[in-house]
Amino acid sequence: MQTMATAGLKPCATTEESIENTGGCELCEASADGYDAAYGGALCRECVDAFGALQSDLREVRDV
DSSP states (O other): OOEEEETTEEEEEOSOSOOOOOOBOSSSSSBOOEEETTTTEEEOHHHHHHHHHHHHHHHHHHTO
């Protein structure tokens, strides 16, 4: 049985979560280092850092 992690909740059984891993970052051509839940896909370390910086900048603009 596959499970999908849900923030703050117990894992739930699902058939929607893909177990296919293409091995590549979804934003560039580098190999992915892991799955970024905020982005919703596989990312390399450099793209994780860039996406995190973008989110931080957007929060700052929103909170001004």
